[in-house]
Amino acid sequence: MPTEVILPKVDMDMTHARLVKWHVAEGEPVVAGDLLFEMETDKSVMEVEAEADGTLSRVTGVEGTSIGIGEVIAYIFAAGEALPADELPLDVTPADAPPSAKLATDDPASETSATETRAADVPTADIPATKPTATATAAAETPRATPYARRLAREHNIDLSTLRGSARRGRIQSADVPPDTAARPGKQQTDLDLFGQVRCLDRQDARHESDRSDSDRVKPATFLLLHGFSADHTSYASLTHALAGKGHRVLVPDLPGHGQTTAETCHPDDLAKPLAAVLDAAAADELHIVAHSLGAVPALQLSERYPVRSLTLIAPAGMSSAIHADFIRGIASPASVAELAHLLRLLSAKPDRPDILSPAAVRELFDSLSQGRLTALAEALLGEIGLNVDIVPALHNVAARRPVRVIVGGRDRIIDARAATCLGPNIAVHHFPDAGHLPHWEYPREVLSILERSL
């Protein structure tokens, strides 16, 4: 039976996509794996490959039009294949089909009798039966994968059929799914909105009320998530996803000197300045700020100036002068990919676990850090005895007026988490004994639940 070419569903909530361009013309031969066409979804342009060998035929998908997901836009005919009778376009259905034709299509034996001629030209009794073969094909083409691997593939827009399974009977497990989308070749960069000089992810998902029970319904708020030294908005990917999934608006800027933001900085006190444009545009009356590590500095400056509902600092820098200075210097100008990989391992509490970033992602980060955008900032951060940044006075100032939480990991190797115990009674401290410098990576559900308590 000819292989249907359909517009694949690559995202949970997509119903249509735009057919951008055919890469194979009608009548041309294709081999499975050849680039067949490009389609554009809300998020990106995807390349779709041929699933079978044969000739591209009966192309109905028109370039530039929006097409429903799952619609057949062409067929690939293997040598000798013809289109089955019940799917023939009306204009080629033989008008003089004898009554016996219908019976013949129910005969399983006839499926082997396809001839080299087109369906319209052959006696209708030879039209292949469709159903048994279709089922067999579908079963063979559905990759065996665990629910978790399917979930990850869905979230990262990865086609499972491109993966090789390493578990029993070739089953794809989570370890077979590339660990992060950044590591995948040809990935589309997330579109970040431009606020003044700052590139910022602005995400607000449509809320499906039917998904939630009454008790689950919280008033949607706006979260501003500020990343730490040398990171960017992607470090909050899972928290962003989780908060957006609960109906909140999530703003995640790339701080000056970082990521896609082109504005540079050479002093920590300058990190907050360009963010005013983000806050003004957000115009949120229910604004909650979450900041990680060095992000605490701009977070506190903003909290002193804007009517923020709550402030949550994760492993904040500047509670004490203690800092892993080699980490800061090394990250700002890593000598090699290997050195960077060693430094990144310091972030995690579990040295025995797989690295927090894939090798490809580490290389990509190395290329980005090698531009030297952070060297001046690193020098400004480090003084004679340690960190040149002191957040404590600002922290007390803000905590006197609004709820402030500090989340620390007991096995943090970058800052001294014990300093959190000396912050005073106005500040709630959430201590994860087994977490390192990234409690929101290591305990995402728990951190999310702490954030929700501020609502």
Next chain:
Amino acid sequence: MSTVAELSYAEAIRDGFATAMTADERVVLLGEDIGVYGGAFQVTGDLVERFGDDRVIDTPISELGAAGVAIGAAVNGLRPVLEFQFSDFAALAMEQITNQAAKMRYMLGGAVSVPVVMRFPSGSGTGAAAQHSQSLEAWLGHVPGLKVVQPSTPYDAKGLLLAAIEDPDPVMMFEHKLLYKMRGNVPEGHYTVPIGKAEIRRRGSDATVVASAVMVHRALAAAERLAERGISLEVIDLRSVRPIDTDTIVESVCRTHRLLCVYEGVKTLGIGAEISARVAESEAFDFLDAPIARLGGAETPIPYNPRLEKAAVPQIEDIEKAVTGLVAGRL
């Protein structure tokens, strides 16, 4: 300020009795040979000397009769605790347990409650053969109207016993015979362990084992060995068979992506089957990275031969092997 003493599991239960009987004179104990003899497993010990034979009552050898007396006493305002010599003998009292105790409150429209506690020494490993070694907690866990608990430590044994005595409904407490001599810290005086709440005994990230009673300790021992090979096992002590703490299990599986249920009762239609189904029905389904696995008792009466007896229920090595296969994707 209460102090903590190191007690055996049996002593912890006795301490729980003393605490409850001192505080509440409605608490009475019934059972075969629980008085002067001190109980088949020496749980009641010297309680008859301390509280008298009108509160520590030896019953005739009739489980059905004693269960009826205990249930009737509960309906009439006492807080009776009935000891069975072996959980296998629950079969003799099944009419009273399932048709009377479990249903009376419901059928009388809430006019009465049945605050009775029944204790069942259970499980294999003592060479007591087929009629004295079963793990029947799933039987009683199948009956709405009953609560079923399975403490695995001296602390939980006392805390769950006190919670059971205070509970307005019939509570069945299964005590694994191999645990009676196990020692652990037990606070003096009154405290309770909530019925229906599981406990994470060890945090891990590669797989979750849900176990109860003696299987908790075997899972913890397996976790120790697996840790040497870099496999991080989370161990959940179920503690209550009815109600089951689904939330704790689901939350754990969402983190570890793999589930192994370990239970001593016969595998088919057992506790692990119920837990597996709950996880498959929950949000954790989308987080499973391997098939759910079960280790349960063999489909056989418990053999008398010590080697066969051991082979009929999950051991540390079995758990170690199952988790290794689960994490490696071999299942």
